[in-house]
Amino acid sequence: MATRTKRPVGRPPDELLRARRRHELLHAAIEVFARQGYQRTEVQQIADAAGVAKGTVYRYFPSKEALFLAAADYAMQALTQCVDEAVQAVEDPIDRLRTAAHAVADYFQRYPERIELLAQERAEFRGEIPPTHLIYRERRRERFEATIRRAIQQGRLPQVRVRSLANALYYLLFGAILCGSVERTPRQLRKAVCEAFDAVLAALDRGQPNQQPTG
Amino acid sequence: MATRTKRPVGRPPDELLRARRRHELLHAAIEVFARQGYQRTEVQQIADAAGVAKGTVYRYFPSKEALFLAAADYAMQALTQCVDEAVQAVEDPIDRLRTAAHAVADYFQRYPERIELLAQERAEFRGEIPPTHLIYRERRRERFEATIRRAIQQGRLPQVRVRSLANALYYLLFGAILCGSVERTPRQLRKAVCEAFDAVLAALDRGQPNQQPTG
Amino acid sequence: MATRTKRPVGRPPDELLRARRRHELLHAAIEVFARQGYQRTEVQQIADAAGVAKGTVYRYFPSKEALFLAAADYAMQALTQCVDEAVQAVEDPIDRLRTAAHAVADYFQRYPERIELLAQERAEFRGEIPPTHLIYRERRRERFEATIRRAIQQGRLPQVRVRSLANALYYLLFGAILCGSVERTPRQLRKAVCEAFDAVLAALDRGQPNQQPTG
Amino acid sequence: MATRTKRPVGRPPDELLRARRRHELLHAAIEVFARQGYQRTEVQQIADAAGVAKGTVYRYFPSKEALFLAAADYAMQALTQCVDEAVQAVEDPIDRLRTAAHAVADYFQRYPERIELLAQERAEFRGEIPPTHLIYRERRRERFEATIRRAIQQGRLPQVRVRSLANALYYLLFGAILCGSVERTPRQLRKAVCEAFDAVLAALDRGQPNQQPTG
DNA sequence: CATGAATGAGCCTTCATTCAT
DNA sequence: TATGAATGAAGGCTCATTCAT
Numbered sequence: 001m002a003t004r005t006k007r008p009v010g011r012p013p014d015e016l017l018r019a020r021r022r023h024e025l026l027h028a029a030i031e032v033f034a035r036q037g038y039q040r041t042e043v044q045q046i047a048d049a050a051g052v053a054k055g056t057v058y059r060y061f062p063s064k065e066a067l068f069l070a071a072a073d074y075a076m077q078a079l080t081q082c083v084d085e086a087v088q089a090v091e092d093p094i095d096r097l098r099t100a101a102h103a104v105a106d107y108f109q110r111y112p113e114r115i116e117l118l119a120q121e122r123a124e125f126r127g128e129i130p131p132t133h134l135i136y137r138e139r140r141r142e143r144f145e146a147t148i149r150r151a152i153q154q155g156r157l158p159q160v161r162v163r164s165l166a167n168a169l170y171y172l173l174f175g176a177i178l179c180g181s182v183e184r185t186p187r188q189l190r191k192a193v194c195e196a197f198d199a200v201l202a203a204l205d206r207g208q209p210n211q212q213p214t215g
Numbered sequence: 216m217a218t219r220t221k222r223p224v225g226r227p228p229d230e231l232l233r234a235r236r237r238h239e240l241l242h243a244a245i246e247v248f249a250r251q252g253y254q255r256t257e258v259q260q261i262a263d264a265a266g267v268a269k270g271t272v273y274r275y276f277p278s279k280e281a282l283f284l285a286a287a288d289y290a291m292q293a294l295t296q297c298v299d300e301a302v303q304a305v306e307d308p309i310d311r312l313r314t315a316a317h318a319v320a321d322y323f324q325r326y327p328e329r330i331e332l333l334a335q336e337r338a339e340f341r342g343e344i345p346p347t348h349l350i351y352r353e354r355r356r357e358r359f360e361a362t363i364r365r366a367i368q369q370g371r372l373p374q375v376r377v378r379s380l381a382n383a384l385y386y387l388l389f390g391a392i393l394c395g396s397v398e399r400t401p402r403q404l405r406k407a408v409c410e411a412f413d414a415v416l417a418a419l420d421r422g423q424p425n426q427q428p429t430g
Numbered sequence: 431m432a433t434r435t436k437r438p439v440g441r442p443p444d445e446l447l448r449a450r451r452r453h454e455l456l457h458a459a460i461e462v463f464a465r466q467g468y469q470r471t472e473v474q475q476i477a478d479a480a481g482v483a484k485g486t487v488y489r490y491f492p493s494k495e496a497l498f499l500a501a502a503d504y505a506m507q508a509l510t511q512c513v514d515e516a517v518q519a520v521e522d523p524i525d526r527l528r529t530a531a532h533a534v535a536d537y538f539q540r541y542p543e544r545i546e547l548l549a550q551e552r553a554e555f556r557g558e559i560p561p562t563h564l565i566y567r568e569r570r571r572e573r574f575e576a577t578i579r580r581a582i583q584q585g586r587l588p589q590v591r592v593r594s595l596a597n598a599l600y601y602l603l604f605g606a607i608l609c610g611s612v613e614r615t616p617r618q619l620r621k622a623v624c625e626a627f628d629a630v631l632a633a634l635d636r637g638q639p640n641q642q643p644t645g
Numbered sequence: 646m647a648t649r650t651k652r653p654v655g656r657p658p659d660e661l662l663r664a665r666r667r668h669e670l671l672h673a674a675i676e677v678f679a680r681q682g683y684q685r686t687e688v689q690q691i692a693d694a695a696g697v698a699k700g701t702v703y704r705y706f707p708s709k710e711a712l713f714l715a716a717a718d719y720a721m722q723a724l725t726q727c728v729d730e731a732v733q734a735v736e737d738p739i740d741r742l743r744t745a746a747h748a749v750a751d752y753f754q755r756y757p758e759r760i761e762l763l764a765q766e767r768a769e770f771r772g773e774i775p776p777t778h779l780i781y782r783e784r785r786r787e788r789f790e791a792t793i794r795r796a797i798q799q800g801r802l803p804q805v806r807v808r809s810l811a812n813a814l815y816y817l818l819f820g821a822i823l824c825g826s827v828e829r830t831p832r833q834l835r836k837a838v839c840e841a842f843d844a845v846l847a848a849l850d851r852g853q854p855n856q857q858p859t860g
Numbered sequence: 861c862a863t864g865a866a867t868g869a870g871c872c873t874t875c876a877t878t879c880a881t
Numbered sequence: 882t883a884t885g886a887a888t889g890a891a892g893g894c895t896c897a898t899t900c901a902t
Contacts, residue, residue: 017886018886037341038338042872044872053887053888053889054872054873054888054889055888056888058872058873058874059886063873064872064873116338116341119337119338122334122338123252123253123334123337123339124252124254124338126252126334130398134394158417160414161410161414164411164413165414167414168412168414171387171390171394171395171411172383172386172390173390174390174393175387175388175389175391176386178390179349179389182345182346182349183345195379195382196382196383197383199375200387200419202373202375229861257895257896257897258898259864259897262864267863268863268864269863269864269897269898270899270900271861271862271863271864273898274861278897279896279898444882468768472874473876474875482884483884483885484876484877484885485877485878486882486883486884486885493877494875549764549768552764552768552823553683553761553767553768554682554768556761560827560828564827587848590847590848591840591844594840594841595844595845595848597821597837597841597844598821598841600820601816601817601825602813602817603816604820604823605816605817605819605820605821605823606813608823609815609819612779622812625809626809626812626813626816627813628809629806629810629813630810630813630845632803632805633803633805633810634845634848659865687891687892688892698866698867699867700867700895700896701865701866701867703893703895704865704866708894
């Protein structure tokens with residue numbers, strides 16, 4: 001009944017507006033969740049930060065929890081993208097590893113709050129959902145291990161199990177980010193992460209000198 | 216009202232009782248906080264787990280927060296002790312490092328819940344207090360770096376900055392514990408942590424083969 | 431934006447459209463309010479049921495409350511009409527009473543949800559407005575009591591106060607509808623209402639057998 | 646662990662206190678729910694009326710809904726008791742019926758608000774739970790129908806189906822209470838209910854004059 | 861000292877209503 | 882005129898903390 005012309009032929013403007021606002025909300029959420037923690041954050045504060053009414057938040061995300069997880073996912077996706085771009089043109093496997101690590105360090109120097117999202121996610125939702133960062137790790141694992149395998153084949157890295165070494169480097173990076181962000185400025189964080197990673201990489205590397213210090 | 220244990224003339228038993236109950240409360244707190252997370256845990260649940268009334272909890276700890284921090288501190292202290300004991304008799308520096316790492320892995324295999332305490336502490340109280348584990352790290356840093364320095368002097372580890380290498384190994388261990396505990400049994404966790412650490416250590420090590428596999 | 435039915439020169443069609451839509455909204459409202467209750471019903475649901483946008487509802491009714499009351503009134507008006515039509519040609523006073531009661535039963539067998547409207551109206555708006563059904567009762571009271579008076583004069587009903595008997599029969603019918611609708615199918619409801627009313631009527635009736643069982 | 650002497654031997658005081666407060670809460674709930682309706686009532690208002698904090702309400706009833714239903718049940722139980730007591734010593738079946746109806750009228754003259762509870766219950770929770778008053782009706786049905794059967798056997802009531810007549814009288818009473826409470830004082834309500842019931846009873850009654858007007 | 865009933869601030873979520881397009 | 886995105890007041894329920902017994 002009733003002949004309603006829903007969504008006037010071309011609908012982009014609506015969709016775009018909606019996407020933009022969703023984006024704004026995510027950014028506001030990252031900012032506030034990161035600064036105050038999940039539990040200490042009121043949805044009203046995020047609404048304020050985004051310049052909308054509280055009810056509007058719920059038009060875009062069904063719950064505070066969903067908003068948080070979307071924010072965490074957004075942050076991890078952005079990180080992944082940064083790393084992918086940085087690594088893209090790098091051929092030498094050892095360089096690739098270092099470049100990737102430095103891209104991570106750069107990212108968190110630029111968005112230091114987002115580290116907290118990882119920590120929050122783990123603490124609040126452990127058990128219910130697998131941490132976002134581990135999901136993204138799995139998606140990249142194949143490529144990551146291939147790089148390491150190549151480095152070993154080229155005699156650049158010692159002959160240890162690829163999986164173990166890949167895990168170790170991931171753990172090192174992850175631990176450095178989490179620990180390093182405590183009582184450090186973003187700049188110091190970046191330095192600490194790079195130094196730790198580079199130290200191990202340098203120590204592991206045997207030969208063919210084609211690594212230039214980055215940063 | 217009938218059989219009430221009125222304070223017996225000598226005070227000591229009271230002191231002992233109080234210490235014992237505090238101990239029980241800490242264990243109950245670790246157990247429940249670790250299983251459910253700080254925010255999702257009600258003080259009543261800890262009281263139940265400890266077999267006391269809720270009010271009693273507040274006779275031993277001024278607040279839920281203080282109880283949590285005391286529990287986290289307790290867990291870290293126990294970990295420190297385990298590592299100290301394990302490392303005590305080991306002379307060879309590389310062995311010392313591996314032994315320490317394995318002691319950490321053993322500890323968290325035995326008390327896997329306690330990993331959550333670290334994560335919770337970071338997420339909930341970041342900014343207000345420095346994480347317990349970093350405090351304990353600082354206390355042991357001197358000794359830790361001394362071990363590494365010795366290994367380098369003996370030519371067992373490559374010549375990179377001690378501080379950087381020490382940090383890197385700490386980050387690696389910390390990251391392995393935190394990441395490794397997700398979707399793994401305590402046994403698998405231990406294996407993953409040891410493998411990652413050993414892989415790096417083996418890769419770093421130059422020479423004098425005196426490492427026996429532990430565990 | 432392309433094919434928009436701009437107000438055609440003569441206004442009538444618009445008026446008709448408006449009336450039709452108002453009608454559709456009332457039906458949708460009856461349906462949804464009856465099924466879910468006033469408070470549990472969202473205006474959006476009625477808009478959906480009517481196939482219009484939520485804002486449109488407010489172009490026809492100033493508030494949710496007004497919409498509900500209009501719906502209840504509509505239902506009672508339809509009932510009144512049914513009863514009036516059924517009773518129109520019936521001469522014998524006892525038959526008129528029975529016919530009226532059966533018309534009510536028929537109506538609610540056909541629109542069982544509408545019983546809920548009566549219940550809802552009473553519960554939600556008591557005190558603010560007199561229940562619709564009592565308003566309609568007052569309008570018909572004169573005629574109703576005249577019928578009873580006639581039956582008494584004809585010696586068909588015992589000599590009790592007309593007002594009391596009229597009230598009693600109304601209460602009986604009203605109570606039967608409200609109670610009878612619980613855990614009964616519409617068909618069973620009709621049967622229960624008719625049986626109860628007929629039983630009393632038969633018990634009251636003295637003589638001149640001209641009642642045929644209806645339904 | 647910990648040898649706690651829970652509930653000091655005799656526990657009456659606690660239990661009594663709890664029962665008393667539960668009682669107070671029920672009365673406050675009846676009062677406020679009846680005056681304002683279920684939805685328009687805030688739990689805080691009931692807490693205020695009972696002189697306790699909001700949290701305390703939730704120590705006695707798990708939810709607003711449960712509180713309401715408990716209140717409705719309480720009111721119906723009290724009604725049942727009043728009727729039982731009034732009817733107890735009455736032998737003559739017609740008298741029993743009238744006495745019961747008058748007891749109901751008396752009860753609602755005394756507690757006119759409680760009528761609203763019945764209306765509210767029906768409106769808010771229809772479908773989820775059977776109305777309290779119908780549950781209590783079922784429990785008394787056997788006795789009620791026995792009385793009517795006896796009256797018929799004694800030739801005091803006409804020979805119509807017992808079940809139908811019992812239902813009819815119940816509906817009449819129920820309808821009278823619900824309709825009669827609108828725009829009437831408690832005193833007028835009582836009068837209207839009694840008159841309507843007595844009118845039908847008088848009209849039905851054949852013979853043996855042993856009914857004295859009550860009230 | 862231990863208890864656990866009472867407290868009340870706090871917060872997520874809903875949804876009637878508005879209004880720019 | 883119809884739309885539906887935005888608004889923000891409202892309220893049920895939780896739970897850390899207190900304190901009379």
